[in-house]
Amino acid sequence: MDWDNLQIFLTVARQGTVARAAQALHLDATTVSRRVSALESALQQTLFERAPSGFIPTAAGRALVPHAEAMAAAAARIRLAESGAGLSGQLRVSVSEGFGGSFIAPRLARFTTAHPDLEIDLVASSGFLNPSRREADMAVLLARPRKGPLITRKLSDYSLGLYAPADRRDWQDAATALPLSRAGIPVIGYMPDILYAPELDYLGEIEPGLRANVRSSSILAQRRMIAGGAGVGVLPRFLAAGEPGLVRVRPEQTISRSFWLALHRDVAQQPRVRAFIDWLDAEVRESRGLLLPA
Template sequence: MQPMRWDELQDFLAIARTGQIARAAEQLGVDATTIGRRLRRLEARLGQVLFEQTRQGQALTEDGERLLRHVEGMQQMADRIAASARATGGLAGVLKVSVSEGFGSWFIARHLHDFVERHPGLTVELAANNGFLNPSRRETDVAIMLARPQAGPVVSGKLTDYRLSLYAAPAYLARCGVPADAAALATGHRLIGYVPDLLYAPELNYLDDLLPGLTANVRSSSINAQHRMIASGLGIGVLPRFIGDFDAELTPVLPALAFSRSFWIVTHRDTRQLQRVRAFRAWILETVARRRGDLTGREAPPPP
């Protein structure tokens, strides 16, 4: 028998307590057809009929009555755990967050103190690297990804758009000149970018957005390494605005060629309602909304 899911058991409990699928759906804030589908899936897993259809709604069968006793005990335990967490001052345990290297080290790391101060009982593990831990396999509680997953037992939504631009060090521009347009980048300029064979997401193929077929002369799998090479005067490269605009050593190049990408927040559907996951999701949405200018670009870096 396949393992039962807690959200299906909570749906069952709501139907048993309200006596109607429609009332349970209203209470839970979901569509009645969704509740009905989950109930049928639960009954199929158990090989039991849990409710009889009556004129008034749904009435528990004997199998349903037996299951209800177990589920009510589970709900009482969950309520006691939640009450204990509140009594001890809030959330506890480990929260795992997987995010791209640049966004993790240049945006989340810059603001994470706010989340940690709100939830001092949590241990936060931030995996900010090339490639993501897999929320489908529960390798992470939250993943902030460059594209929306097309399959798997996950729930996803757009977190934010962000802008990218070309940057160079003033010393490089003084030595090699300022390119007049995208075509000029292909002749007489050293470009810094990703290693094509090591791209972990097609969204990182930035140079094609500027000019089809444009390639980098110096390549790295790390956006932070690219950033340092650009700042050292080695060449011109694409950086997210939340990196480039915050480095006083860099100068924007051809700002009219700026383009956009998106971040998606992804959680496993069975753990998305965990308090620590809900708390982080609410915090990152709030932080992104408050710091939108950092992501889309600003006229000048903010004061330190």
């Protein structure tokens, strides 16, 4: 089996269309389509349904994805080890506060140990620096940018849920039995007038018209407020994992969002940028169950 074809298959499965996969791979769409067909011929299986909306993985395609991801993660680790020598300079990465502080930061030692001469700026905040204006080498965003001299692709989907304080069983029961607007429970969320991304306006997906009456611009502060007993609220499930002060309520309600990787075309082939992307891809693949719990 041709490993290059398997990489192309995985990119198409993630991106959903040949055009987006071609952009992410720096190939033309005809080449991508031809290589997918070659893989299907080699395996004697149809891996995608060709639909007007894009390429939809078949059962065989879905079964192949985790194996392709495991091989890609192993290849990324090998490249990371091989590229350790000689990488230097500054790398600035803009990322949301929650993902940067609770996912990237605890795992970053593996990358910094492999590249001790690199200077890493992890800008984890409520808001993003703009790679189009070269404010950062790359950014992990909550939506795909639609303009600018950027290379973009989906990094990962992730899920969110409704959480209550672990020591407030009465709130847990009430939130399960009643609409929150009638349960008399404080609701924690973002301040709507300074919401820095529309993807964070998700309370209406829990209940139509639901509003927060205890608010913060910081998702880390919201997590602490919920665990501390100030109310109930929506959190990314990777952010709530391992927090003993939190209990998920209404487990049948799951909100889905995505992280998108964006970088300026001029820096796409810089070795330090490629090394960080390879490392981040590997970490995301290995933590798929944390970002998208079953």
